[in-house]
Amino acid sequence: MKPKFTRREWLAATLATSGGAAVLAGCGKSLPMAPSTVSIVRAPAYDPRIYETMRRILEDHRVDVRGRSVVLKPNLVEFEPGSSINTHPLLVHAAWEAFQARGASSVRIAEGPGHRRNTLDLADAAGYFEVIPHFEDLFVDLNLDDVTRVRPSRQFSRLEKLYLPNTALDADLLVSMPKMKTHHWTGATLAMKNLFGVVPGGVYGWPKNPLHWAGIEECIADLHAAFPRQFAIVDGIVGMEGDGPIQGVPKPVGVLVAGHDPVAVDATCCRIMHIDPYKIGYLRLAAGDADSHILEQNIRQTGENIADVATPFALPHAL
């Protein structure tokens, strides 16, 4: 029988995230907040050193996936030669190997792009077949996966229900692996916004337009609430600035940013990008309270200091 996290483990994990913290904050009692750990690790290039870096990140965060199922969710949007739109396949492969090495029972790669229907052709063009051995066997197209109707534990949009792919829902750990990018509408697209890619196009279309009508920021917060078992690894080796998430300009930052709490990870990325995290609507929604993991004082920073790696991103009009 497949081992599962115990209820106690999940309770501890939930309380360590913004969701749990916000629940406590919502009770109106001032409880001390357990800091959320976010690591910033230098990674100067997409080269074989990434494999060791990735193993170190998981070790530092004591990610325990022994006997558990892991789903890696990169950001695959469009393919343009020379662009920095998509999560680099070498990083995804390094994560795949690192989670395997930590004893995961299965590690799959899954994505559901929002514009193009032929997901595997897109992945092929983006280099995933070339870099990741047996990629097609490891990959699940979330746009076409079987779905389950769910109600997120906290609801922000007017969508009363969400149909979500079973591969993502059933994962013991969903690993959001976005690119560090600016976003024309939401300001920044990082670990939380990356979850738009789990929404199945087979149900919602290409693009996943019902979510736009229900409010992008609110739906991002809904999705964050729907997946409590997450880890985030942001590809900031080369990000994107300006007119992101597609037409922006490559922005070398040379870092990976990781942690169990997507809110804290995204807030840290924003600071690296010289973006005020409080200007990102979905971060404010998901954090829920002023005293949240958006606040730097509530984040235990490891690895590099923000000031040492921060570099201003040219901002989209949204900011």
Added chain:
Amino acid sequence: MFPDLSMPPGLSASIDTLLSKQNQDGGWPYRSPNASCSPNASRSPTARVRGRSWTEPTAYAVLALLAAGETGAARKGLGWILSAKRPDGGWPPQIGIDESTWVTALVALLPPEQLGSSVHARAIAWLLATCGEESSFGYRLRQWLLGSRRLAGQQSPGWPWVPGAAAWVGPTSIAILALDKENRRKPSPEIQKRIESGRQFLLGRMCGEGGWNHGSLRGAGYETRPYPETTGMALAALRGVVSPKVDRALAVARSFLDECRSADALNWLRLGLLAHGQLPEGFCPAAPVAYRTLPETSLALLVAGGQRGREFFWG
């Protein structure tokens, strides 16, 4: 008159693939465990793909099998489709999803004599009653009250993927194909009007350089570029339309044809060019093409299977 395409070598194997991948319930999944959708490729048994039946692959498979004369499997597929029908006359993407969506247009491509004439008529009625939310009376009234500017294509309603959201190129193209086929069978001013407005929607959503993407001209503030698959789809829906814009799109489609490696895109490009008599005689893809989903296999059968296959799109 269309050029008569030679039967590709894998055609009968593709029919076998469809027959072998049919689910017990009569429907088809998008992909199938432990097997490729292409006769020549191989897959590992560890492949993580799911196998529940969906409306889209089932509708395409039934069309392809009817064209190929495989009536037994097609009839079983029709049984699944009928069991998925919703009370509003439309179809959900999958049994268990409580909303009718764009896949209703695919079902409406099925011959009424196979689907049942009253069921088919209700599918057509569902399409006629559905439009992008931006063209709905309620939305336009709200816009007028708020003094907001009109959106592009608002006066020429297209079709959404899901009711309550905006219209896009993919579902609009399929809906036009279904309505145009019905209009040839049984002419109707109401249908003709929606076809024309849908075609105006498509022409209004063409990219600056020609061709179409998912339907966004300046979605994120930049000039967007066309995709091969949606360019082919829109051209198929614009069959019979003559205009400089269509000519520009045809030039883009021909240029895509030379470089395209996607089975889905190649299927639609071929159908779109065929619709305008512009597919190069004896066309053959420059490089091997991977058929990764069952709809790709079915569509290839319909497009490459001669006049009979293509009649399922435009009657």
